[in-house]
Amino acid sequence: MADLKVDLTAPNGKKITLPTGLFINNEFVKSSSGTKITSINPTNEQEICSVEAASAEDIDKAVAAARAALNHESWRDISATERGALMFKLADLIEQESDILATIETWDNGKPFADSQGDVGEVISTIRYYGGYADKIHGETIPTTSQKFVYTLKQPIGVCGQIIPWNYPLSMAAWKLGPALACGNTVVLKPAEQTPLSILYFASVVVKAGFPAGVVNITNGYGKEAGHALASHLDVDKIAFTGSTATGKQIMKTASINMKNITLETGGKSPLLVFEDADIEQAAKWAHIGIMSNQGQICTATSRILVQDTIYDKFVNEFREAVKTTSKVGDPFAEGTFQGPQVTKAQYDRILSFVESGKSEGATLTAGGIPCPLNGKGFFIEPTIFTKVKNNMKIYREEVFGPFVVIVPFKTEGEAIAMANDTTYGLGAAVFSQNLELSHRVAARIEAGMVWINSSNDSDIRVPFGGVKQSGIGRELGEAGLAAYTQTKAIHVNIGQKL
Known part of the structure; x- marks a missing residue:
């Protein structure tokens, strides 16, 4: 018409x-x-x-x-x-x-x-x-x-x-x-x-x-x-x-x-685990991509960063630097912009409510968490980092769906796995370590549909995508994606047997 x-x-x-x-x-x-x-x-x-x-x-x-x-x-x-x-x-x-x-x-x-x-x-x-x-x-x-x-x-x-x-x-x-x-x-x-x-x-x-x-x-x-x-x-x-x-x-x-x-x-509330032998600079850069890209509006976003206590302070500093130098917030049509506005006023308000929740529960707002409008308009929020976060806090347990991350220390491999799995979700997870045996062992034990080793939020059309627990049912992409749209019919043929 x-x-x-x-x-x-x-x-x-x-x-x-x-x-x-x-x-x-x-x-x-x-x-x-x-x-x-x-x-x-x-x-x-x-x-x-x-x-x-x-x-x-x-x-x-x-x-x-x-x-x-x-x-x-x-x-x-x-x-x-x-x-x-x-x-x-x-x-x-x-x-x-x-x-x-x-x-x-x-x-x-x-x-x-x-x-x-x-x-x-x-x-x-x-x-x-x-x-x-x-x-x-x-x-x-x-x-x-x-x-x-x-x-x-x-x-x-x-x-x-x-x-x-x-x-x-x-x-x-x-x-x-x-x-x-x-x-x-x-x-x-x-x-x-x-x-x-x-x-x-x-x-x-x-x-x-x-x-x-x-x-x-x-x-x-x-x-x-x-x-x-x-x-x-x-x-x-x-x-x-x-x-x-x-x-x-x-x-x-x-x-x-x-x-x-x-x-x-x-x-999802995907964990990103950083072990003490990891390349910390690379881990920080990937962690930044894993949570801050697409304005943090990614179902697989690695929004819980779990870092071994021996390198915790060093990682936090590297991560803050990665965010500071890379997360240019501004006009999405401008060259060099990394982060545009949140999609709606409702999503913008939701993220800011999580900032207030984190502060009220006693977590430390280490960076960001404030509006940064463009010429007084737009649903822009500075990349947000919380530390001193406990596992019973709302910001640790609930999906925020924005440029919002919590960074929490762990002591041992067993504790890291337990913390990673302490969620109702199971979509993605990332493991950073230069020890291949440890990496594969931990990846196998994490309850998630996808695990990235020494990267974050990789996706490929040839590779199945999906989660476990309350992160979904079934798989998309790859050959596995075809199974979601076909049904199998069995046809029995009698070629000679008589009753």
Whole structure:
């Protein structure tokens, strides 16, 4: 529809025509309720634009479109090789539009432009990676007796509801769309209401790539209405969710209405362990990346730094220096900016409330923890470091999701492992030591889905990503990510046995 777009000029001067409607059945349409989502630029607190917000009725329409596409010959009957070719074309088109997508991401989310460019690069790589897998997903034959055999089919799960977070909107969409499409599913994707813009531009690229109508549907909306409607929908076969643990629990409960297949990637309070034989300078630099990158808004952020007591003071000094020299806070479109604003006023206020909590509980605010607005505006917070932290403090136990870290000493390897595992979460962890035997031994004993040795927050599209305990269920990325979007059917063949 001609009125469901807006012409914008981004802060970096780029001209953008942005769709503002719900993307259902390859068309941008209005919300049935007339509800809007207004996107705010976190750098200057000004309105960017408003987009349509899906109601439960709109979710019904999107699910119906996805179901029809799943059963239509244009998607059901194309060869896996053709499906992969569509995905390669989509990746090529995203590459052509990469600057616009990165611009929208930074404008809407607040992350530095260089980081957004990296995110778009990851989107392209992820779609290509799974496009290459499309015609390599197959079953097997299983001999049983001389007169019988069995073969298996790997089939799509069906209509997949996908709910993505606001910290990596485009990347998280690709992580979910890539394997879902490669396996032949259809999708209804709900972006986070805080960052609704980049995925709508992405939707326009889906049309250009030639995907059949209804295969991909994008329904911006509020979690309490659109997200709930998707998770509870009786004609949705799977829910994949990335977000907070509290919301993940609610999604899991809601999805049980028809026992949907689920994949959850939720919260974290990841430890980073520094042993006395570590390269302290390198450990400090990696620790800085592990907690302060992406404004600290990373589910795997190594937000609890545990340091052997013999090197504790030296490490704290090195870490403070790494933060001081590297964490340039400012305009996300400016060259050299490391840290932009927090994504919303609510997230900004949440982080500052944790600063007050830490001080009131007796921890020492060693650095940062104060607003640093740009020209009096924006949700900027100085990188925050707390020391003299006890394990019963709120700042030690709860996920802050910001540029906020606690540094705590330990005495022995056993104590370090116990402290690392003393959490309800289990997403990531890092170990710093030049003793390979110790490193591998500790990595094996830490309760986490991922462990980095002498680095922090490494991620690769070829490597499974996910957590244990209350950090989620299932894995994304790599070959393991395909398992979340296929089901195995066994077919028994009688070739001669008579009753």
